[in-house]
Amino acid sequence: MGVLDHLFDLFEITPRRKRRKPWQTVEIKVKMDCDGCERRVRHAVSSMKGAKSVEVNRKQSRVTVTGHVDPNKVLKKVRSTGKRAEFWPYVPYNLVAYPYVAQAYDKKAPSGYVRNVAQALPSPNAADEKLVSLFSDENPNACSIM
Template sequence: MGALDHLSNIFDCSGGSHHKYKNRKQLQTVEIKVKIDCEGCERKVRRSVEGMKGVTSIHIEPKQHKLTVTGYVEPHRVVSRVAHRTGKRVELWPYVPYDLVGHPYAQGVYDKKAPAGYVRYDQDPGSRHLERATSTEVRYTTAFSDENTGACAIM
């Protein structure tokens, strides 16, 4: 903070409260899954978000049923506003690219409704049905495999 900033804060005559820093919202990209059947639905979804404070851009992909909102907004507020204004079932975008998931075809994670190249994102570690083996487990299981030439020496 420079000397001029310090002096301007001391001699501030605005009469407001003396908050040095305001809590500013971060620029975010919020992806939402909402069913869009026709141009009317698309227009309704777009209008529900257009007037929202802090929104800088809106992008709609009707074939994927995806709404992308960029701006200084909070995700839960965008979801609740779209749900309230449109009357549709709305949720945060539940899919991630296929390359980012360790086991994309794990039971309970794979979704046939997912767009091409995406799989459902599963955040809950308790619901995993297929876990990766640790390095210690891999070492013990490969020690006694048929492919290990030194396995006979151990037995």
Template sequence: MGIVDVVSEYCSLPRGRRHMKKRKQFQTVEMKVRIDCEGCERKVKKALDDMKGVSSVEVTPKQNKVTVTGYVDPAKVMRRVAYKTGKRVEPWPYVPYDVVAHPYAPGAYDKRAPARYTAAFSDENPNACSVM
């Protein structure tokens, strides 16, 4: 029986190592999902609560932000929300369009034009009409 045990251990080691999965790290995934009402909020929360490895789900409807913590893969979380809710999902650290700096030189273009001066009377032509 000693040889059979050694041979079975030798045969089972590579197979066991091949099928071992990498342990996922505990991480926080933040994403932007458009949330219009309480129903949308419930739908997003329900889609993520059932997911394996999720510890907590926080939904902030005012910012359209969803925060998921747990042993999860960010790509899978985003795909799941998009599939289950039918909503567009973006990663959170996005830069809003209005905040992006424009490439022009700010000193040259940001000055206001001087106010136009109007003259009621002109000394150049004293015979000209003037409107009062």
């Protein structure tokens, strides 16, 4: 009887469950002018399946959705309200090596944030870098040059 029970357990057909989306936090930039805009966006996103919490910050033009949601579906749902929306393009400026280079600095960014761009570090063979290292304390030949 133990063998038969084992075989039935192996070949038992059970309905498969759908995979649940991973827990995510999606941040979206949406320009909201009034309470009505804020209410429309909040209602549209909170009615989505899997959305557990919705935070709307009208001052920063930011909507944060947390839950088992797909980021592209959240963006599409916000755009269906008639608002222009994009994924949150900013990071805190203290996390960026050069926060005020031309590509990263954005006048429309909230205070304390800059645009998230891949930044190139200066090459070590650049002329400016050679002059700085020429007269540094780590260079043993700096005294002979001066």
